Amino acid sequence: MASLRKIxxxxxxxxxxxxxxxxxxxxxxxxxxxxxxCKVALITTAGFYLPEQNSFDSNDCSYREIPNSIQTQVxxxxxxxxxxxxxxxxxxxxxxxxxxxFRELEAEGKIGSFNHxxxxxxxxxxxxxxxxxxxxxxxxxxxxxxxxxxxxxTPV
Numbered sequence: 001m002a003s004l005r006k007i008x009x010x011x012x013x014x015x016x017x018x019x020x021x022x023x024x025x026x027x028x029x030x031x032x033x034x035x036x037x038c039k040v041a042l043i044t045t046a047g048f049y050l051p052e053q054n055s056f057d058s059n060d061c062s063y064r065e066i067p068n069s070i071q072t073q074v075x076x077x078x079x080x081x082x083x084x085x086x087x088x089x090x091x092x093x094x095x096x097x098x099x100x101x102f103r104e105l106e107a108e109g110k111i112g113s114f115n116h117x118x119x120x121x122x123x124x125x126x127x128x129x130x131x132x133x134x135x136x137x138x139x140x141x142x143x144x145x146x147x148x149x150x151x152x153x154t155p156v
Contacts, residue, residue, distance in 0.1 A: 008082065031149070033112075038149035040106075041115035042066075043139070045123030046089055046096035046156045047079035056080060056122035061131035063139055064120045072099050081124035084156060096154050115148050123156045 031038065047056045049064045056062070056078035066075070072093040077086050089096045097120065106114045119139050125131055143151055 033149060035111055035150070036109055037112040039113045039115055039147060040102060040111045040150045040152060041143055041146065041148045042097060042099065042102065042118040042152050042154065043121070044097040044119075044154045044156070045079075045121045046154065047077060047122045048075045048093065048097055048120040049078050050075065058122075059125055059127050060122040061125060061128065061135050062122075063135055066097075066099075066118045066120055068099070068114055068116050068118065070099070072097070079123055079156065084124065089156075096156050098152075098154065102152070112149075115143075115146050117142075117146070 048066065049055055050066065050070065051074060053064050055076065056064075058080045060080075075093050075097070077089055079086060094100050097118075099118070102111065102114055105111045119142075121131070121135075
């Protein structure tokens with residue numbers, strides 16, 4: 001994590017006064033199966049999207065569906081925060097959306113199976129109400145429909 005003193009002064013000001021949401025409960029659920037029997041999906045807030053999809057806007061609460069069959073090098077980064085350093089994920093998408101690593105885990109039998117689709121959101125959303133009330137529940141329902149046991153979240 002970067003020191004606050006090394007970040008641009010406008011971003012420092014924003015971060016000092018940003019109202020952070022705190023939640024008393026967590027949606028975490030203990031696994032009922034061994035991991036090597038679970039179906040796994042990935043969710044990232046790095047703002048990845050496919051060439052045929054629209055990029056993300058600032059405060060964009062929508063999501064992009066990413067098929068499991070996609071080659072990671074075709075994904076584009078749509079994250080809009082000035083405080084986010086994208087250089088690492090521009091070199092290796094797997095740092096924030098480890099598709100290739102989870103494919104390896106599936107091949108090794110460490111996870112049961114890898115879902116046919118995954119999801120990408122925009123991070124750094126300062127007005128998350130549509131995310132909380134609409135788009136996150138939509139994705140949760142799709143994961144239930146797909147019978148996903150584990151959603152691996154990579155927040156950025």
